[in-house]
Amino acid sequence: MISYLFVLIVGLIAGGISGIIGTGSSIILLPILVYTFGPKQAVPIMAVAAVMANLARVMAWWKLIDWRAFAAYSITGIPAAALGARTLLALPANLINIFLGIFFIAMIPARHWLMLRNFRLRLWQLSIAGAFIGYLTGVVLSTGPLSVPAFISYGLVKGAFIATEAASSLFLYVSKIITFGEFGAMPPNIFIKGLLVGASLMAGTFAGKIVMLKLSDQAHRYLLDVLLLFSGLSLLWAALR
Numbered sequence: 267m268i269s270y271l272f273v274l275i276v277g278l279i280a281g282g283i284s285g286i287i288g289t290g291s292s293i294i295l296l297p298i299l300v301y302t303f304g305p306k307q308a309v310p311i312m313a314v315a316a317v318m319a320n321l322a323r324v325m326a327w328w329k330l331i332d333w334r335a336f337a338a339y340s341i342t343g344i345p346a347a348a349l350g351a352r353t354l355l356a357l358p359a360n361l362i363n364i365f366l367g368i369f370f371i372a373m374i375p376a377r378h379w380l381m382l383r384n385f386r387l388r389l390w391q392l393s394i395a396g397a398f399i400g401y402l403t404g405v406v407l408s409t410g411p412l413s414v415p416a417f418i419s420y421g422l423v424k425g426a427f428i429a430t431e432a433a434s435s436l437f438l439y440v441s442k443i444i445t446f447g448e449f450g451a452m453p454p455n456i457f458i459k460g461l462l463v464g465a466s467l468m469a470g471t472f473a474g475k476i477v478m479l480k481l482s483d484q485a486h487r488y489l490l491d492v493l494l495l496f497s498g499l500s501l502l503w504a505a506l507r
Contacts, residue, residue, distance in 0.1 A: 269302050270462075277315070277466030283489070284319060284467070285326070285474020286481055288428040289414055291319045291467050293370065293493045297500035299463070307456055309354065310446045313439050314460020315467055320436040322471035327429030335420055338393040339434045343400030347438040350404020351445035357405075364505045365405070370498035374491050380415045381487075387419040396434070403438050404445070414490070428478070 276298050277291075284291035292312055299308035324331070357365070387395060395416045417431045446452040 273298055273302055273463060274466045277463045278470045281319060281322070281467035281470020282474040282477075283470070283493070285323065285471035286478040287489050288323075288431060288478075290490065290493045291471075292316055293497040295463065295467075296366065297497055303459070305360075306451075307459075310443070310452050310456050311460045311463060313442050313446065314452075314457055315464035317436060317439045317443065318461070318464025319467035319471055320432040320439065322468040323428055323432035324436060326472055326475045327425045327432070329429075330426040331429040331433050332422060332426055334389060335392060335417065335422065335430050336433050338389045339396035339416075339430075340437050341396070342393050343396035343403070343434060343438050344441045346397045346400030347404040347441045348445045350401040351442040352404070352449065353401075354405050355446070355449055355451055360505045364502060367498045367500075367502035367505065369402075370494045371502075374494050377415055377487075377490070380419065385415070385419050386421070387416060389420075392416065392420050400438050400441075403435070404442050424478070 273295075277295055280291040280294035283294065295315070296308060296312055299311055302308075303311060395413075399413050399416060413431055413435065414427075417427050417434075422430055443452060
């Protein structure tokens with residue numbers, strides 16, 4: 267019970283942070299879930315919770331969704347996420363931890379590299395990005411650090427960015443959950459755990475919306491880098507200890 271309570275408290279905090287900066291719930295929670303339930307259970311649990319977290323962000327910013335960007339990103343990202351989820355199920359547990367850790371840490375310089383070059387995406391390029399990021403979402407669970415620059419490079423900011431990215435991610439995670447279910451990786455007990463964690467994320471997300479409106483761009487980038495580094499190192503430690 268203590269472990270479950272700790273996970274729910276962290277979920278509430280993670281939901282608040284993701285509501286502020288538009289991503290981060292999976293980055294914060296994944297190491298905790300891996301430590302508590304193991305990587306094979308943590309990934310499907312977080313997939314269910316991520317659906318609920320993204321649903322909360324969509325509900326909070328519904329009127330600001332850019333439906334053209336959503337469609338371009340999702341039409342390729344949804345099938346790619348299913349393919350990535352199937353790839354994930356074939357990987358050893360320790361390899362998952364190592365891959366996740368390296369991926370998160372590598373996103374720190376990658377994001378800054380893209381920002382320094384003021385990279386801009388057109389609608390068709392966003393569709394290509396959706397396929398690439400969708401596949402990675404199936405494999406590594408959280409690609410918020412990568413989808414953030416993709417949608418921002420398209421020209422979305424603040425509420426429009428959070429709403430559109432969340433709507434797109436919502437359907438990618440649904441595709442991933444369906445794939446898990448088809449291959450027997452989503453039994454009822456794991457699904458219920460995901461719902462419990464997701465409920466705490468949803469509560470935190472609505473609270474975080476208020477703070478997000480006052481957050482500077484520099485503070486947003488700083489928080490995201492800290493989250494990436496912390497989560498990446500935590501997962502590498504879990505894999506190599």
